[in-house]
Amino acid sequence: MTDALLVLSFGGPERPEDVRPFLENVTRGRGIPPERLDAVVEHYLHFGGISPINALNRDIITRLEADLAAAGLDLPVYFGNRNWHPMVEATVERMREDGVRDALVFATSAWGGYSGCRQYHEDIARAREAVGATAPHLRKLRQYYDHPLLVSAFAESVRAAAAALPNETRGGARLVFTAHSVPEAADVNAGPAAEGGRLYSRQVAEAARLVAAEAGYDDYDLVWQSRSGPPQVPWLEPDVVDHIDALAARSVPAVIVCPVGFVSDHLEVVWDLDTEAEQAARRHGIGFARAATPGTDPRFTRMILELIAERREGAPARRLGTEPLLGVGLDGSACADRCCLAVGRPVSATPAR
């Protein structure tokens, strides 16, 4: 019997002195160059050292609790993070103290791949190990990148962003989808080998296709953002800012940027898009409109309720895409054999940290 829901996310600092320790948690053993880390510290300090991500997740949880209550579901919701407080280890300990035995886990990443999926399984395993033998069972809900409610929330935000552009540029505006870049090798290893790899970029491409179609666009681009590895390591490209430069050189009058890879307006959105990408557009004198993320849309929490019903009542999985759909796992076990293996990292459910 399911007796709780854990919302599991990335985490972010909420005061300046926490920025460095947070970044050390994120990048431990990841080979991120110190210059990149110094630059990212500055991005956070630009916002007073406060990442919006925890507040956004608390807001999602408040609305989720209201939806659950309205549906007559008595399911307490807990909040834990991979990289910053509330840390998932402490949250799972509190769940144990509260007598939780069997919880579902909603991760704030819609995707397959190491960072977006497998690492959340690892977080679950690490938290249960920290709590010990009486830890609650934790079952991760599936990936949801092509759920009709998510796709329609994004499609509406694309239409709203287009409507915000002046009439003169709207018709010629280019729709550009963006998602977090990952190392090429991580993408090649995303998904079970039998599925041919690249599950992350394939799912992002499918989500972009579905959103574009529902928003009424038959032509668009898909680009990447926020790369952090050393320059000699290939990551998914092109970068969104380089792409805006290229569009301006082709005399495109405006861009509509849709952050399809993210569910809320956290730092990768408010810095990398609303600051850097927007500045690039302004430098070229072209229009810029950023589509809203779906986390604040009522469809987002309704989708979570549907994902819960899939597990509890065996309701059919509503989805629009055809790429492999994975991500379900019990107690941190991977969803499929050798799925989304970490490249250049120890293969273990409980990485040293």
Ligand SMILES: CC1=C(CCC(=O)O)c2cc3nc(cc4[nH]c(cc5[nH]c(cc1n2)c(C)c5CCC(=O)O)c(CCC(=O)O)c4C)C(CCC(=O)O)=C3C
């Ligand atoms: C696929 C993916 C998602 C989407 C799926 C999901 O949502 O989970 C995502 C989300 C996020 N990434 C975030 C922040 C960061 N990501 C970093 C670094 C990295 N991300 C990676 C991938 C992803 N990241 C990778 C392969 C790295 C390299 C290090 C490593 O191999 O792990 C770094 C290190 C410094 C730097 O940027 O270089 C930071 C600070 C925040 C929070 C923002 C806030 O505070 O509001 C969020 C939601």
Ligand SMILES: [Fe+2]
């Ligand atoms: Fe990231």
